[in-house]
Amino acid sequence: MSELQRLKGLLPPENQSWVFIEAAAAVEPPLITLEEIGRDEVEIQIDLEQWDGFALDHRNLLFWHEVGRIQNDTIPRDGWEMAALAIGVGGAIGELWVQDGLLLLMALGLSGFAGYRLYLKNNSEKRLQDAISADERAIDIACRFGYSVPNAYKSLGGALKELIEKTRKKKQRGFYEDRLEALRKSATRARAEMAQQEGSRESMSSENVYG
Numbered sequence: 162m163s164e165l166q167r168l169k170g171l172l173p174p175e176n177q178s179w180v181f182i183e184a185a186a187a188v189e190p191p192l193i194t195l196e197e198i199g200r201d202e203v204e205i206q207i208d209l210e211q212w213d214g215f216a217l218d219h220r221n222l223l224f225w226h227e228v229g230r231i232q233n234d235t236i237p238r239d240g241w242e243m244a245a246l247a248i249g250v251g252g253a254i255g256e257l258w259v260q261d262g263l264l265l266l267m268a269l270g271l272s273g274f275a276g277y278r279l280y281l282k283n284n285s286e287k288r289l290q291d292a293i294s295a296d297e298r299a300i301d302i303a304c305r306f307g308y309s310v311p312n313a314y315k316s317l318g319g320a321l322k323e324l325i326e327k328t329r330k331k332k333q334r335g336f337y338e339d340r341l342e343a344l345r346k347s348a349t350r351a352r353a354e355m356a357q358q359e360g361s362r363e364s365m366s367s368e369n370v371y372g
Contacts, residue, residue, distance in 0.1 A: 222317040314348040
């Protein structure tokens with residue numbers, strides 16, 4: 162079984178009909194990325210040369226992170242915002258000459274919306290929060306595929322450590338470090354919740370025996 166076929170088997174049932182997995186064809190592609198390929202269709206592209214250098218469990222969690230991004234609807238969209246911004250600004254300048262107030266307002270509104278979308282796309286804090294949410298979704302998916310909660314956290318943490326070690330760009334490395342720190346905090350909370358649940362079960366068991 163090829164790696165791409167193996168990964169297709171790791172897609173949750175609700176994603177199998179519209180999420181596709183392909184080898185990246187670009188020059189020096191990222192390790193793994195998403196691309197919309199049509200209406201309601203998404204492609205996960207993987208650089209298999211880099212991918213093979215990661216441990217199997219780490220690959221699984223990195224893959225499920227991307228599936229988590231899809232399920233959270235945080236897929237990067239086509240870069241229409243720059244075109245819309247240019248049209249809006251150009252239209253606004255043109256309407257200043259002809260002095261059509263309604264068209265000027267429409268052009269300014271288009272520019273403002275496109276600018277806001279560009280801000281959201283390039284906002285580092287939002288990008289980090291989206292990634293952290295996808296990490297949490299990846300943990301959930303891993304548990305659906307038979308991982309225990311501790312092993313899911315351990316595997317994703319190991320994957321992030323591998324990414325940190327293999328990433329040369331300081332900004333990107335810092336992004337992975339922030340994700341790892343958030344994952345550690347999430348694991349601590351999950352551990353506390355599991356301990357509380359275990360305590361509740363033991364208490365109920367004692368009540369059944371001694372009550």
